[in-house]
Each structure stands twice: as C-alpha cells, then as structure tokens.
Amino acid sequence: MKEAKTGKTVPEEVVKMIFSNISSIYQFHAEFFLPELRKRMEDWNHNPRIGDVIQKLAPFLKMYGEYVKNFDKAVELITAWSEKSPPFQELIADIQRRKVCANLTLQHHMLEPVQRIPRYELLLKDYVRKLPPQSPDRGDAEKALEMIFMVAKHSNAAIAEMERLQNLWVVYQRLGLEDDIVDPSNELIKEGPIQKISTRNNSTSEKYLFLFNNMLLYCVPKVIQVGAEFQVHLRMDVEGMKVRQDTEFPHTFLVSGKQRTLELQPCLPLQAFQDAIDRKEKRSETFKTAVSWDHPDYGVPPQTEELGRRAPQWVRDNLVTMCMRCKEPFNAITRRRHHCRACGYVVCARCSDYKAGLQYDGNRPNRVCQECFIFLTGHTVLEDREGKHKGILEVSSALPIPSERCHHPPWLVSSLAGPAWPCSRSGRGGSQKVHVLHVLHVLHAEVQLPRLCSLGPSTQGSLHRRMSAPLS
DSSP states (O other), X not given: OHHHHHTSSSOXXXXXXXXXXXXXXXXXXXXXXXXXXXXXXXXXTTOOOXXXXXXXXXXXXXXXXXXXXXXXXXXXXXXXXXXXXXXXHHHHHXXXXXXXXXXXXXXXHHHHHHHHHHHHHHHHHHHHHHSOTXXXXXXXXHHHHHHHHHHHHHHHHHHHHHHHHHHHHHHHHHTTOOTTTOOTTOOEEEEEEEEXXXXXXXXXXXXXXXXXXXXXXXXXEOSSOSSOSEEEEEEEESTTOEEEEOSSSTTOEEEEOSSOEEEEEOSSOHHHHHHHHHHHHHHOTTOOOOSOOSSOTTOOOOOGGGBTTBOOOOOOGGGOSBOTTTOOBOOSSSSOOEEOTTTOOEEOTTTTOEEEEEGGGTTEEEEEOHHHHHHHHOOOOOTTHHHHTOOHHHHHHHSOOOOSOEEOOHHHHHHHHTTTSOEEEEETTEEEEEOOSOOOOSSSOEEOOOOGGGSOHHHHHHHHHHXXXXXX
C-alpha cells in the first residue's frame, strides 16, 4: 500500500480491489478471535471449553464471504498489472523472495483466507468427535459447529452468486441488453438451439431458447452479429406455462404460454421446462401447473375459463379436410382454411368471420369462430348472417347452369359485369375483387346467364330495379 500511494507502481484503488477487505479480517483475528482463544487456553485446566467463544464470534466470520467473492477478480488484476507494469511485477517478485513467504507466490498466500472457514469446520468436527460424552463443552461445541457450517455455506453462496451474476451478464450482452430483460434477480436455467416446427407446412427452422426462472426467450440468431448475438422474437412468462409431449409427432413437444403456443423439437430436456414451472409454482401460491391436456391429438379448445386468456394450440392444416365447425369440405378457391385465434380450430371463412378481443394479445381484435365469438362477447348471431357472408363464387357454384342462350341489352350486361355485384373476400393474399364470371362480352354479345327465377329475392329485386331504371 505504501508503494501504491507513491503512484509509481500501481494505483491505490487497484491495490484495494486486489486485497478487498483483508485488513478487516486481519484486525478481527488479531484483536478479538486470537486473544479470546489464547485466554481460554491459558485457563484450560479450570475451564476446558472453546465452544462458547466460537459461538460468540462466529457471526463475524461471515466477512470472509466478501473476500471469497472477490478472489477471482483479484487474481486477474494481479496478472493484468504484472503484464503491463514492470515496476509492479518487480514489486511482487521482491515480496515473494522474502523469507516469510517461504518461496510461495502471492496468489498462494491470497488463497489462505479462502480456505480458512472450511478448515475451521474440519477442525471443529474433529474436536467434537473426540470430546467425551460428559464433557461440559459438548453442547456449546456442537452449536458452534452448526454456526461454522452456516458461515461456510454463506461463503459458498457468495461464490455461487458471483458466478451467477457473471454468467447472467454475459447472456444479457448476447441478447443486446434490452431493458425489459435485464434483471439481476433472474436465474438462467438452460439455453441452446432448437428446431421450431411450422403449423402450416411442417417445415422446421432453427431458433434459440433461453430458459430463465421466470421467462422463456424465443430468439433468432442474427446474421450480422454486431453487438447482440441474438434477436428476441418472443418472451413467454413461465407463470401459467404448460408443457406436454406431442403424441402425433415423435420427438416433439408443445410449450403453451399466455402469449403463444410453440411446437418444438428439443435440444433442452423437457424436464428443464417442468423444473422452471415447478420453481415458479413454489414461489407463487396462485400458480397452477399442468403438463398434459386431456384431449385427443386432433386438438380441443382451451377450457372455457382459459379461452382468450391463453394462446391456443393450432390444429395442423394437413390433419383437417373439412371445417371443424360447419363440416363443409375445404377447397383452394371457395372454402379456404383459417385458424380461430381463440380455440385453434381450422375453420372456413364463413365460420370465422368474427372479431373478438383476446386477453393474451392485449385485447386486440382477432379472427375467431362463431362459437368463441358468442362466448367471449356474449353477443348473439342472427340466423340470416350465414347467407350474408356467402361469397359470389359460392353463390354462382350453387346455381343451375341454364341451357338456352338469350340476348340482353348492353346496359344490362354492363350492369352485371361492372360494379353491381362486386364481392370483397379476405384471404392470405389480401382483399380480392371478384365479379360475375358468366359475362363474355360487353357490347352486342350473347351472354350465358342464370335464370332470374334461380336467383334469390334480394338479387332479383336488384336486377329488376336496374332493368326498370332509365337509360343514361
């Protein structure tokens, strides 16, 4: 320290970081612990006891925890400053050449306080084992041993906590130090690559998972790793999470959380997820866990109390050939597949032409089927709504094809081919305009049309109004 104050070898702050609170530890032993033990040894014939002395001073031994926690950093500082400061390196060599060092390195002597508490525990165990059963010090010695054991546990906990924080900080750096993720109270349980299975076409893509004690981070490796190594795509809370093996597809499992349901091929053991859930359950009395759903592989909506609160498991497209509500068969043009965002069923556009706010998606409106719409909103659906949402292609395909040809004036043809019967239909490609496909030509042409009597009353009325309107 005297050399450091001169500023010629190493800054004083660095010396304090290297030796941590060793001066306090030395003062405690020199002024309290050692004098008390010496007094008792001098009076051993009249009072053969040391258990009460150790009991009185054992709580102060917890100060070793700070020194132990700082030890690895101290060794790194010595190595770093020895490489970049020749005066510091010469000073360390001079200290190690002294007789009192017994040809041992400075790092070896610095390790002595780290080993002190475990040695106290071993010595006290041996002392208690050799005490006679009727010894007056047996009771105090056994209590002192318990206290020393707790001090050793405290030191080990300090080392584990230091390692946990160091590992946690490295993980946060790999994730880009996002504000809503960085929390020193988190505990990293497992991490590793994983294969995400697409619900649409069963293809897989490589993702990366970080499983913490309170959340699961679903990440994508960044192509250009500048700063962060991964980009967080989804954060799922462990609270409320459910995990089960997929019986339909081998070597896969489902992770269902409040935000989303993922189907994965594991790199992380399934037990790791369950362990995280169990830890969360122990910390929260209101947490409810389950690792299996009592429903067939085909899929079943969440329980009514969970509908809208939890992201459902989507039924795979290739497992379903007809709408799971109206039972009408799917096809590529008039009845395409959609997923209800509340129950996960594969349904047609007509059965899922409803919007309802879902709690797991921040109460934003989502496409839902009629049954879920009624349950979530409490609204009733009019019986004639089914016909209202019938697409023009579905109407046309349901009509008989006439056999005769007829001549119509151009204004009627243009009214049928123009904006009189547009039909907007939402699909994967966006909104699409669909017009009557029976019109072949606009002016002076023969036109194949269904009979007016085959059309519905509302359609007939529209046609008659146009036919009776004056020409412009």
